[in-house]
Amino acid sequence: MSTPISTVPVAKQKRSYVLACVATGAFLSTFDGGVVNVGLPRMAAEFNVSLSMIQWVPSVYLLTMSALLLIFGTLADMFGRKRIYNGGFALVAIFSFLCILTNNVYLLILTRVLQGVGGAMIMANGLAIATENYPPEQRGKNIGFLGSVAAIGSLAGPSLGGIVIGLWGWRMIFVLITIVATTGFLASHYIIPADHGKERSSKKFDSWGALYVIIGMVSFIYGVSNLNDFGWLSPTILTSGTIFIISLIAIVIRERKALNPILDFELFKMRIFWTSIVAALISFITMYSSTVLLPFYYQKVLGYTPQLAGLFMMAFPLGMAVMATFAGRLSDKIGYTFLTSSGMILNALALVLLANVGEKTPVIQVILAVFGMGASLGLFQAPNNSCIMGVVPKNKLGAASGISQLVKNLGMVLGITLSVAIFQHSMDSKVSLAYVPAFLHSTGIVYYLAAGLSIIGALFSLNRGGKGIAKPQ
Known part of the structure; x- marks a missing residue:
């Protein structure tokens, strides 16, 4: 019997090219969000719509990706990663090009939904491809490199977007996305090894499970994203919450019986896996709970322009880019427990520093604290x-990758929503104070709470089980 194509090792000389293909997807995933957000004011002006309407341009992309990440991760395990991953680049390239041609906001939102389908196909499989095509002793180094590239994408998006919008208008940002996606498609088509999925007793797709997951993710993210706008007890939020709970119950019942479940509960029976996922969720919540408030501190308290505030915000992804590759390489040698726990503890210390900044704090001190926070999360x-991808069986790498990427999106939504809610509640209770003292007091509360949450994340990292070095099954 011949060896399945998916199990043939990648030739050594091709490995660096495979990683470069996956890095293109990592770059695109963060570049897209930053570059599109910069163009929103121009889009709103051209289409003559409100900010709340144009905000759907990035929001539907996030909603679509989050709803489909688990599905495309599972489909890749069943039918092959390359075809899903490569198809994702094709969809992003096609619908990014169509974004350039749109002449009304509704068509733009529709094309962004279809872009999000492609984005989910890419994001759900990048980590799995990088894990499957390299030996275990290189896993941390490669994942660290991908983390650095993603951080560079978040740096390049706003800065490059601002330049091209100023010179040629907002449509040019979709030209950039089309170019990156087309490059990724061509590279992955010719370089990533062909595979046809793993041997399974059945390749029957769990369509009902997929439907429940889509409904559950959309209702959860939509509801949480709009908590502070509609009110926690508004009919819209209560309806979204009810749909989410019903969907969650349906998912649990369905997926425990499904032959090829979209959400594989078998993975969560591994203590190392579920504790790592919880720690990851906490890290993303703390990340976005602080970064969403920092621009207001730079502008409202220190009095800097939006352009300078945006420049100072680059300290965070820069710190992450610098640390991620180093931490990934080191984890291949000493394991993950010390690095992840240290990263979360250092993140807590950076948050405490941010909680104590004031009106007279030198801006360089604030920038260094933000840089330190980015570096500490890169360390984590x-x-x-690497730990998450190292403990799962190879025939479930896509499912694990999808869960890992979904956690990032959920952490972002929860971090922004909870921090804004806590901040606003504190501001409302300090109406007797001037704006700046009330602002500093309120952000201090958010940062202290995030620091405490980061310590909890460190405890999960310390007590996940194993010997601190993830071995592939």
Whole structure:
């Protein structure tokens, strides 16, 4: 019997090219969000719509990706990663090009939904491809490199977007996305080894499970994203919450019986896996709970322009980019427990520093604290992702990758929503104070709570089981 194509090792000389293909997807995933957000004011002006309407341009992309990540991860395990991954680049390229041609906001939102389908196909499989095509002793290094590239994408998006919008208008940002996606398609088509999925007793797709997951993810993210706008007890939020709970119950019942479940509960029976996922969720919540408030501190308290505030915000992804590759390489040698726990503890210390900044704090001190926070999370995330991908069976790498990427999106939504809710509640209770003292007090509460949450994340990292070095099954 011949060896299945998916199990043939990648030739050594091709490995660096495979990683470069996956890095293109990692770059695109963060570049897209940053570059599109910069263009929103111009889009709103051209289409003559409100900010709340144009905000759907990035929101539907996030909603679509989050709803489909688990599905495309499972489909890749069943039918082959390359075809799903490569198809994702094709969809992003096609519908990014169509974004350039749109002449009304509704068509733009529709094309962004279809872009999100492609984005989910890419994001759900990048980590799995990088894990499957390299030996275990290189896993941390490669995942760290991908983390650095993703951080570079988040740096390049706003800065490059601002330049091209100023010179040629907002449509040019979709030209950039089309170019990156087309490059990724061509590279992955010719370089990533062909595979046809893993041997399974059945390749029957769990369509009902997929439907429940889509409904559950959309209702959860939509509801949580709009908590502070509609009110926690508004009919819209209560309806979204009810749909989510019903969907969650349906998912649990369905997926425990499904032959090829979209959400594989068998993975969560591994203590190392579920504790790593919880720690990852906490890390993303703390990340976005602080970064969403920092621009207001730079502008409202220190009095800097939006352009300078945006420049100072680059300290965070820069710190992450610098640390991620180093931490990934080190995790291949010493394991993940010390690095992930240290990263979360250092993140807590950076948050405490931010909680104590004031009106007279030198801006360089604030920038260094933000840089330190980015570096500490880079120290955590690369080894943690290496741990997640290292403990799952190869025929479930896509499912694990999809869960890992979904956690990032959920952490972002929860971090932003909870931090804004806590901040606003504190501001409302300090109406007797001037704006700046009330602002500093309120952000201090958010940052202290995030620091405490980061310590909890460190405890999960310390007590996940195993010997601190993830071995592939």
